[in-house]
Amino acid sequence: MGIIDMDKKLAELVGIPSEWQAIAQKIDQYERITPAEGIALFERASLSTLGLMANFIRERRHGNKTYFNRNFHIEPTNVCVFSCKFCSYSKLYSKREEGWELSIDEMVEKVKAYDGKPITEVHVVGGVHPKMDIYFFEELLKKIKAHRPELHIKGFTAVELDYMFRKAKLSRLEGMKILHDAGLDSLPGGGAEIFDTEIREKISADKVDSDGWLDIHAIAHSLGMHSNATMLFGHIEEYKHRIDHMERLRQLQDQTKGFNTFIPLKFRNHDNEMSYVAESSSIEDMKTYAMARIYLDNFPHIKAYWPMLGREQAQLSLSFGVNDMDGTIDDSTKIYSMAGSEEQNPSLTTEELVVMISQVGRVAVERDTLYNTIQEFN
Ligand code: V47
Ligand code: SF4
Secondary structure, three states, rough: OOHOOOOOOOHHOOOOHHHHHHHHHHHHHHOOOOHHHHHHHHHHOOOOHHHHHHHHHHHHHHOOOEEOOOOOOOOEOEOOOOOOOOOOOEEHHHHHHHEEEEOOHHHHHHHHHHOOOOOOEEOOOOOOOOOOOHHHHHHHHHHHHHHHOOOOEEEHHHHHHHHHHHHHOHHHHHHHHHHHHHHOOEEOOOOOOOOOOOHHHHHHHOOHHHHHHHHHHHHHHHOOOOEHHHHHHHHOEEEEEEEEHHHHHHHHHHHHOOOOEEEEOOOOOOOOOOOOOOOOOOHHHHHHHHHHHHHHHOEEEOEEEEHHHHHHHHHOOOOOOOOOOEEEEOOOOOOOOHHHOHHHOOOOOOHHHHHHHHHOEEEEEEEEOOOOOEEOOO
């Protein structure tokens, strides 16, 4: 059934305004919406209109399936040479006593702690430490793979990679090949923030710029690696900046098809230089998830990162275009608890995740990083 048929039925119940029928028709016919239409929807469409459209697309692609994986995080350091104003996590290099720095052996021990457990992915991400160079991480990757070859290593944001490559005076392609050969399987989506130059300069002036972020992902894709993309929203940006961000991602995805998942990240304002900015409302958050599903027609998956959003909001997002819940199973990530998330010790067992998903009428599916099904929970 197309969205137009759905509209005819649902119009009686929820009253889809005629103003949005032309866009609904485009969605029904797999036609892409334009940036101007995206901005108009963001500015004027109701949450229920966006939810209906996004849910239609989500169910057309994935039915009720909601993916999660079994992963854990290694955060090598929270020391960072950069100074993003929204970041509650990084400690300046000069204030090392407040930071942590893990050795290669300590990180390999963290991997060994999961021996015998059915984990499929380790997510390695942290601050940008001037002494942790590409050769340090090359050795780490090799040691993790030597210990557990089948474990998928998703690691290093484009921000970390750009710094490592420049410091080692390597081209992005040369650097990426070194890490890929050492065992790096895919890239997480962090560091994208907001691509608009003016906003980016106000919130994170000193790290890799938007073109650099996109280039690093394009290079990873050219080597056959997959990656994710994030967008930090709900701070000083406007709707047009969110659409511009998604437009740039949509264009790169047309060329490479290397992105798996888009992850909108809600700005949290605890204990950072942007604490004066109020956090966005749940309505804004759900609109943003829905718009992501509507706009990014070439992205297979939209993820709600529950340690940041909170469990109930993550459940709600499953009606607004989201079909992936990530899956951190322990409290191995500190990025959001330090920024004020409700989830101070993000930890869910597989059983709890499955219950969370089924409570809102969806079907939980355990996946690997590349979305191969491992187990369906009916
Ligand atoms: O790039 C930092 C964000 C990101 C705050 O690819 C903040 O599967 C909100 O990208 N409020 C890093 N967000 C984390 C990340 C990620 C997380 C989970 C899964 C994946 C994936 C990627 O965290 C940073 C930045 O955008 N961040 N501070 C804050 N105060
Ligand atoms: Fe460093 Fe990342 Fe924090 Fe920016 S967001 S200061 S790059 S840890």
